[in-house]
Amino acid sequence: MEYITLECINIKKLFNRFDYEIDLRNGEDVSILIAPNGCGKTTIFSLITFIFKPTIQGYRRIQKIPFDECECVLSNGKRLVLRSKETKKPSSRAEAYLENYRKMVRNSLDMGAEIKNRELTLSVDGVVINYSKEIDKLQTKMTPDYFAYMDELDSSEGSLVEIRPRERAMIEQTERFTAEIVDTLDKHSAYLSVNFITADRLHSGNGASHWNRYMNRSMKYGTQEAVKDPIRNAQEDTLDRYRRIREKYAELQSKVKDELPQRYLKVDEPLWEYEEFEKRWKDYVKDIEKYYEIGLLDSADTILNVKQLKDHYRNKGAFLTVYLDAFSKTLKPLEEHYAKLKLFADIFNQRNRVTRKTISYGKKGIILRVNGEELPLDCLSSGEKNDFVMFFDLIFNTKRDGLVLIDEPEISLHIEWQQTFLDALVEICTLNGLQSIVATHSPNIINGHRELFAERGIEYEAERD
Secondary structure, eight states, X not given: OOOOOEEEEEEEEETTTEEEEEEOOSSSSEEEEOOOTTSOHHHHHHHHHHHHSOOHHHHHHHTTSOOSEEEEEETTSOEEEEEEEEOOOOOSTTHHHXXXXXXXXXXXXXXXXXXXXXXXXXXXXXEEEEHHHHHHHHHTTOOHHHHHHHHHHHTSTTOEEEOOHHHHHHHHHHHHHHHHHHHHHHHTTOOOXXXXXXXXXXXXXXXXXXXXXXXXXHHTTTEEXXXXXXXXXXXXXXXXXXXXXXXXXXXHHHHHHHHHHHHHHHOOSOSSOHHHHHHHHHHHHHHHHHHHHHTSSSOOTTOOOTHHHHTTHHHHHHHHHHHHHHHHGGGHHHHHHHHHHHHHHHHHHHHTTTTTEEEEEETTEEEEEETTEEEOGGGSOHHHHHHHHHHHHHHHSOOXXXXXXXXXXXXXXXXXXXXXXXXXXXXXXXXXXOEEEEEOOOHHHHTTOGGGBOEEEEEEHHHHO
């Protein structure tokens, strides 16, 4: 399958003022985007996210942004162009609901000016998708009660909110809308999986990825947990991942134990010469030890040193090779997850070596220790939580060959953490096969990596006047 990357971002009249030509072709997986405050770095990330995964929530944000055009150029030559233009007020039966929504937005943002109607369309390969028409069709069914319900979710601080039948139907309908757009882009080889890690990442309401992930998890139970603590979300995700790993491992272990007697009876000679057996056994022992050290296995004490087996290989070689061949395959579920779990633990432990805080994994999920004493994850400081959430999202919540947008990674980070951030990010991008764009103000984040700068052509109104 072709690995598609985002090569250029071209924007016209952002905030009715800025024209951008941003070239990301630096030969690296990571690009750095720098600009003064107020030039629209976060807005550009929001536009890119909406282009590849439009949602009702995203539409409500993008519709407020003045711009003429945002073009994303992909490495396969595809061009996705999002256009925005002012339109007259709708005269359909949805007008009352739409006006009610606009008033709610104005009040929530403390905006005095009226929000103008803007029509959003996306074109790719000659196909034009009119987001405004499609979403207006959905919004005609959204009553003031629906918006009040969404506000209830947004302010529930972790409590369970019942999903009423009407709201369930609307939620499912809006999710189908997003899925259909994604499917259309995919058919035209113009889809990128985008994960936007925002500057306010300690709040789960900061983006559609969080919303959709936790909405989908609890829809089947008839309740929606309005989670405000991404640390707890990470713990729940890890608990679920650990449970699935151990269940699969136990299942394979049980299956092997049942099959071993029959396999022994079918083998009279060793499967390999002793030198090959010795190499494989040492690799098996190393794997057992590394899984034990990170907490995926409870013990490594039962594994014999290969030197203890050498004298018995002549008589017991058939038994030993069949045993090793069978049980080494039971480690596959652990190996599939090990690299990500190990990298997350290594990054956290290295960055927190001064405070001697470490993490490992077990039946409780992520286990935090300080000088060997176990503590809840809530004991992390705000800076540590920001760092924790950012790297957890990067390692575990991004799809391979996807695009990650990171806004102001320096938030709440010590200078030393800022200086090592890009090194960790490059390692994550290599592991997960990611492309990443980082928007930052911090010279410490850049830390000499000028080769990662995105070439940025900019023209703005003041220069033309």
